[in-house]
Amino acid sequence: MKRISIAIVCSILFFASCEETTKKEKSNTPVNSENPFFAKWDTPFGVPPFDKIKNEHYMPAFKKGMEENLAEIDAIVNNSEAPTFANTLEELERSGKLLTKVQRVFSNLTGSNTNPKLQELQRELSPMLSSHRDKITLNEGLFNRVETIWQARENLDLNSEQLKLLEYTRKRFVRSGALLNKEQKAKVTEINSKISELTTAFGQNLLAETNGFELILDKADLDGLSDGIIAAAAETATQKMNNAKTEEEKAKYKDKYVFTPHRSSMYPFLTESNRRDLREQLYKSYVQRGDNDNETDNKEIAAKIAKLRAERAKLMGYETHAHFVLEERMLKTPEEVYNLLMQLWKPALERAKVEVADMQAVVDAEGHDFKIAAWDWWQYSEKVRKAKYDLDEAALKPYLSLDNVLNGVFATTNKLWGITFTELFDIKTYHPDARVWEVKDKDGTHLGIFIGDYFTRSNKRGGAWMSSFKGQSNFDGKERPVVVNVCNFPAPVGDAPALLSFDNVTTLFHEFGHAMHGILSNVNYSSMSGTSGPRDFTEFPAQILEHWASEPEILKSFATHYKTGEVIPDELINKVLKASKFNQGFANTEYLAASLLDMDWHTINADEDLKDADAFEEASMSKIGLIGVIAPRYRSTYFAHIFAGGYAAGYYSYVHSAVLDSDGFEAFKETGDVFNPELAAKLRKHVYEKGSTEEAMELYKQFRGREPKIDALLKVRGLDGSSD
């Protein structure tokens, strides 16, 4: 009896101590804490106080931010003093602080660490924000002040950066129709709202069409597929079954395997499946998206959008929509763009034809009797790759642990510019995988904060990008930036380190290049800092850094085996370099075809007679002689970049930046030292520090000493006839 009572006392003591800890936790959570967006952030380096920001803080901060912003604009417009650069342009630069603060955090987290509540807010906020922007760009009083200053600019003693800010600001109003008369303005507004309806419809249709097709397979149809791919297809089937509403629908997916026209599902199937008939089915479902003559057809919508854009451009005084877009780019006219694309087109197409012949040889050797078709490309190029460029990713990965690669990119930028990186552990971020480094200049001064968020997770968008939580400016005191890189590398399993593929390494260097563009930025006005430049230029600082990743000397300095510490062998490096030239004919041809299609769509006249997208596309592609086994990277009916996103007359940008980065890196190679200090200093001073404070072509010329040439790019991509 005595014993029992002791045991009882003990257990009471035990449970009592549990109780105490739960109580403590409860009292630690603040009941209704203050909205952190309304407070001054006393965090180190101005990193947002992520641990204090909750879902419910965004909407009130956005509302107040927009309100404050409009009040500030009113104050500028109603200023009784005559307009000056200081009381108009600089005040404009100062306005909207709260809105920017909340918007940066929100748009970052909806991409990298979202939740259902944030997604809902995103839908709610999108129209509110665009109407807010309109209220400013269509504000006549504000434009009149800016225009007055613009007209008097030559007598105002402005420096070149101030002139540029004035020019950009004025352009933003003019391009929204500020110089038009009332009638024209009404017409532009009408066209804008039509275009916005149509682009939304285009995107929705495309999403419906992509989700609408599924290839439902039995176990017997899986010939050739590897275990991982089969497991993923079974998982898709299970998900569809769980989401199905009726029993009948559920039965459709029971014990089946599902593939869809989403790229992540389609490419592995096209590569591995031995069933030619099924490959054809899936491939056709992909290229026919939006072109099925049903209620989600995009043919007419695409044509309508292009015509409306042409009409708007004409109203605004431009020849075509492409002229309107390119005015703000590094390449200034459609002629320059066509000229660039056509210079690359021939070598790419020639190379693609060689690749087709290589693949046909494999088909014939296998004893098959068919001509290579578009849906055979992935399967047979993989066979050619294995024979000619055999690079075993599994053998390469142990040399490429994330920490090694990070050390590699830190060392590269350190050798170039003397900057250093220190990881900080006491700064709270939005997710434990988001790591923080302080970046310091050669002399130890603080440059900025770099956040690296590298692993994939279920609430992060696919792909890789750079963004910032805080901009840079030297106006009203020095503000140093907080930038972030977000990637989707596979997370490590258990206690092993995260191992990357070579593709991942390139991506990491690329995004890091964008981050450097943000961190090294050294301009006065935040709106022209970092990566704010024209689209066909901003990829340059990112892409040029990729070249260092594949320099043997640098690879050897960081790629050591995570278990043995052995340095990556030369043989493996050679294979990596050779593999980078694989399938370039195809990749460049499909990309250039899409870029040319984009340009064709946006150089039409407003009164052009065109009914739908199919005929237009066919004419456009036969003009350049595209071969039937390759489709443009995006066909018109699913070219979301140009018909739902902001890439109209801009898809060429990727290759233009590639011309710049190959040509730019060639400058280092020419000196025989990839870390040539003089060139590195020029690159920093004229490119990474300058943001968009000067014309992009001028910046490039100051660094390179001349205009860019395409030769280096042809060599890098194996399009100069040197690949076998």
Added chain:
Amino acid sequence: MYAHSEDELIISEIEQGQLDMQDQQMTAEYEAALKRLRMRKLAAMPWQEKFFIFIKAGIQHIIPKGLDHILFVLGLFFSSLIFMSLLKQVTAFTLAHTITLALAALGFVEIPSSIVEPLIALSIVWIAVENCMFKKTNKWRPIVVFVFGLLLGLGFACVLSEYGLPNDYFSP
């Protein structure tokens, strides 16, 4: 604001499908990331700080986090106060506890805590019930204690691995 613009997020949804956010998965990912963070922090510390951290963790894992172990040992005391009997039981417990702790920490065995923890609770109840039912200590008692010791060692290893024990910190 984006070097890769927000438009690309719309495009990404079309190309890759919508995000499939499941609470359970998100929690598991978060836990794994937390552990990675702790490991990184630990790896970056100077050794003195690391030493201090582990001493502190060692104490915390006995009080209050190791209350189950204390209850178990108390259970042994409640059964008898004869020195030899106690010595046998406590030695059996220590031995067993050390074996599984080492095995689990080195990664040779891995049993989820959802299985181990309830069994530990059961073992405490067992000892308590045994104490109440029998006047004299059972001669199998040291063996029973040994088996339970194995179990408690596993439990301790679970806590330790959640805390994050770096592979290269084992004394040679």
